[in-house]
Amino acid sequence: MVRFEDVWLKYRTRPGTPGHDVLRGISFEIPDGGFRWLTGPSGAGKTSLLKLIYLAEHPARGFIEILGTRAAHISRREAALLRRRIGVVYQDFRLLPQLSAYDNVALPMRLAHRGETQINADVTEILRWVGLEDRLNARPDELSGGAQQRIAIARAVVARPKLLVADEPTGNLDDEQAQRLMLLITALNRLGTTVIIATHNMALVERYPAPRLRIEAGRMVQNG
Amino acid sequence: MAKRDDLGLREALSDRLLPMLVAAMSFLAALGLAGTLASASLARAWQNEASATLTIQVPQPNDPDATGKVMRLAAVQAALAQMPGVENPQLMSQADENKLLTPWLGGNATELGLDLPSVISARWAGASSPDALGESLDKIAPGTLVDAGAIWAARVAALTGSLQDCAAVVLLIVAAVAAAVVAVAARAGLAQRRDTITIVHGLGALDGDIAARFSSRATVLVAAGAVGGTIAALPVLAWLAWLAAPFAGTGIDAGGGALFNLPLPLLATLPILPLAAAGIGWVTSQITVRRWLRGLP
Numbered sequence: 433m434v435r436f437e438d439v440w441l442k443y444r445t446r447p448g449t450p451g452h453d454v455l456r457g458i459s460f461e462i463p464d465g466g467f468r469w470l471t472g473p474s475g476a477g478k479t480s481l482l483k484l485i486y487l488a489e490h491p492a493r494g495f496i497e498i499l500g501t502r503a504a505h506i507s508r509r510e511a512a513l514l515r516r517r518i519g520v521v522y523q524d525f526r527l528l529p530q531l532s533a534y535d536n537v538a539l540p541m542r543l544a545h546r547g548e549t550q551i552n553a554d555v556t557e558i559l560r561w562v563g564l565e566d567r568l569n570a571r572p573d574e575l576s577g578g579a580q581q582r583i584a585i586a587r588a589v590v591a592r593p594k595l596l597v598a599d600e601p602t603g604n605l606d607d608e609q610a611q612r613l614m615l616l617i618t619a620l621n622r623l624g625t626t627v628i629i630a631t632h633n634m635a636l637v638e639r640y641p642a643p644r645l646r647i648e649a650g651r652m653v654q655n656g
Numbered sequence: 657m658a659k660r661d662d663l664g665l666r667e668a669l670s671d672r673l674l675p676m677l678v679a680a681m682s683f684l685a686a687l688g689l690a691g692t693l694a695s696a697s698l699a700r701a702w703q704n705e706a707s708a709t710l711t712i713q714v715p716q717p718n719d720p721d722a723t724g725k726v727m728r729l730a731a732v733q734a735a736l737a738q739m740p741g742v743e744n745p746q747l748m749s750q751a752d753e754n755k756l757l758t759p760w761l762g763g764n765a766t767e768l769g770l771d772l773p774s775v776i777s778a779r780w781a782g783a784s785s786p787d788a789l790g791e792s793l794d795k796i797a798p799g800t801l802v803d804a805g806a807i808w809a810a811r812v813a814a815l816t817g818s819l820q821d822c823a824a825v826v827l828l829i830v831a832a833v834a835a836a837v838v839a840v841a842a843r844a845g846l847a848q849r850r851d852t853i854t855i856v857h858g859l860g861a862l863d864g865d866i867a868a869r870f871s872s873r874a875t876v877l878v879a880a881g882a883v884g885g886t887i888a889a890l891p892v893l894a895w896l897a898w899l900a901a902p903f904a905g906t907g908i909d910a911g912g913g914a915l916f917n918l919p920l921p922l923l924a925t926l927p928i929l930p931l932a933a934a935g936i937g938w939v940t941s942q943i944t945v946r947r948w949l950r951g952l953p
Contacts, residue, residue, distance in 0.1 A: 486858065488953055490953060512857075512860050512861065512862045512863070513862075514860075515858060515859065515860035516860030526851075526855045526858070528662065528664075528856075529852075530661075530664040530852070531662060535660075539662065539856070539859060542660075543856070543861050
């Protein structure tokens with residue numbers, strides 16, 4: 433379950449300055465295995481909301497529960513272990529430039545100390561899913577933007593996360609690849625993964641109907 | 657985290673600058689360590705030598721003693737022969753006494769008709785201080801002086817103690833500079849791999865895992881540098897040991913064997929330097945990386 437109650441997020445340019453609110457009083461709940469689209473205009477606070485979910489930011493106030501854990505009361509170790517249960521597709525991919533496609537995708541499994549045999553099987557399978565089985569050894573700078581995005585998606589789902597958070601995951605994909613990605617995500621969702629996808633692609637939202645969270649100017653204006 | 661260079665630390669923590677700086681630190685540490693051990697060894701040798709030497713001056717040696725029955729010199733010699741703790745009392749010959757006085761009185765001091773005291777040298781092997789010796793001899797032959805060498809021993813002890821303190825301070829400074837060098841290198845590595853570490857942190861890497869990767873790399877580089885620096889110091893230490901041998905009384909062969917004749921305590925202690933350096937590298941990099949990681953959510 434993902435639960436927000438009256439969550440506020442404030443960004444400060446420098447410590448001690450008042451800062452400004454980017455999220456104001458956000459409340460919603462997504463049950464285990466739920467699927468939500470997160471929509472809203474650019475700058476509305478979608479990425480900031482996702483950062484709170486994958487524990488990259490701390491709220492100024494409010495209550496956050498992620499996968500049954502109260503985010504405000506966990507140690508750094510617990511936060512790290514919780515992050516391993518969350519798959520994240522970043523808008524800017526965030527691949528490690530010095531690693532091959534294979535090693536980038538394998539990274540979450542290695543962090544979780546999975547065996548290399550299992551890693552090899554799962555990474556190879558997911559790279560085949562995203563159509564990059566012939567680019568295992570390519571480094572990110574040798575791949576197109578779309579291919580990098582598919583690597584980022586593969587990395588996010590390879591460890592079968594309990595929660596998948598994606599920020600514009602189809603932004604660099606053609607229609608066929610976007611469809612293929614959505615097949616993968618809906619399959620994961622059917623297997624019990626909770627999914628939250630931030631997007632501007634309303635055609636995609638229409639094609640895969642699911643409850644929406646809509647944010648405008650830091651406030652939740654639609655929930656359901 | 658698996659044992660592979662996922663963080664790209666082979667580039668971020670260079671295998672040139674850090675080992676070279678640590679090698680220089682280790683070279684200085686080896687000299688400081690040798691200084692500490694050598695000053696301790698010399699202090700022991702000199703103090704033993706100085707505190708064991710007795711010099712007894714008997715003025716008017718041919719006058720009668722306090723009993724009036726024998727000459728003062730003979731009475732003092734007889735008393736010394738009976739006293740426990742006094743070993744090998746030897747009356748200084750006229751020639752030796754002349755040699756001793758030559759700087760002040762010229763080459764034939766004993767022919768000037770001066771009333772010179774007789775001088776007896778001996779070794780003190782008693783367990784306690786030889787202070788009471790002077791009082792006993794003064795009763796037999798008033799005016800007899802006993803120089804026990806204890807004052808010189810105390811001065812030597814103070815000097816060598818100061819040298820040891822200086823050498824210890826040098827070691828501490830070298831250790832502090834080595835720690836600072838490792839901290840700066842680790843921070844440079846963190847700055848260079850900021851994005852990578854942020855991503856890995858976001859994927860669920862534990863602080864301890866990331867710090868361990870840095871520490872492993874830093875420890876290897878520091879240990880390698882320290883081994884190099886310590887080995888480079890060996891010829892210099894051998895040369896210094898050869899120079900110090902006559903003072904320490906170790907009897908090191910002046911020939912080519914000097915390199916292999918470093919004092920055993922030094923040879924036994926030198927391997928500690930790379931181990932200590934590795935420990936400094938590991939602890940410093942752990943602290944530096946963990947503190948830096950605290951800046952991440």
